[in-house]
Amino acid sequence: MARKKKGRDISGWLVIDKPAGPTSTAVVNKVKWALNANKAGHAGTLDPAATGVLAVALGEATKTVPYITDALKAYEFTVRLGQATNTDDAEGEVIAESGLRPSDAGIAEALHGFVGEVMQVPPKFSAVKVDGERAYALARGGEDVTLEARPLWVESLLLTDRPDADHAVLEMVCGKGGYVRSIARDLGHKLGCHGHVLSLRRVWSGPFEAAAGVTLDRVEALARTPELDALLLPVEAGLCDIPEVRATEAGAVRLRNGNPGMVIASGLDYGAECWASFDGKPLAVGDYRGGELHPARVFNL
Structure with missing residues (x-):
């Protein structure tokens, strides 16, 4: 006899405005607990340091996850120019530096080469599997990880701000499977100055927007209450496309x-x-x- 799942049969979407720090899995587990739900999942991982839209599907809404995963997404991120790290973000060790700093026009021109159907090599510290093992586990173990390039559709990639010579703020709209860290790494390589992601925010994912998201603090404050239930979007919110x-x-x-x-x-x-x-x-x-x-x-x- 099959064991009955713990929790309620509750279905819908809760859009979280994820803070920096927790993993995507930790956020899903918090939401699942707060709603006392028996089934939950998310539509697209965010790195622990990243913020923004993490769409959590409950119950029958998990059947619509592929439609959000496949949808276009928008990211706002800051590239630290002049430094490369082993993780392609600020969490890693600096492995190369350069005193060269490109102009705004030079950055804007270089971005044209990253739009459309591009081939992208994921970061070595990523969840991509190599012979059954996660790349990040192999990289942390000191192995020299070689990953295959994979196609990515980039709808747009724009320079939106240049706070100073060391930093460039970009906004990208892309399809499924994109690594912002790879964009920063490859842009730095193309500009001849190195680069890595300093900060990253997913602004929207398909129909879901960070501006309309629920904070984890609010989820905890409203846990196990009808008020939290009322924040759920219907299952069909994942089928808008x-x-x-x-x-x-x-x-x-x-x-x-x-x-x-x-x-x-x-x-x-x-x-x-x-x-x-x-x-x-x-x-x-x-x-x-x-x-x-x-x-x-x-x-x-």
């Missing part, structure tokens, strides 16, 4: 059982990905085929 169709009453019954069901839709191509609702609740995500939704994921709400 794909179209909604409406299930018929008979279609809803079939979709709940994991079968193709009739839906009401307009303007969708055959095979288009969409999600179906009935009586204001999401039922399933799947492909639209000739008046029916063929479900890939079914929500138990």
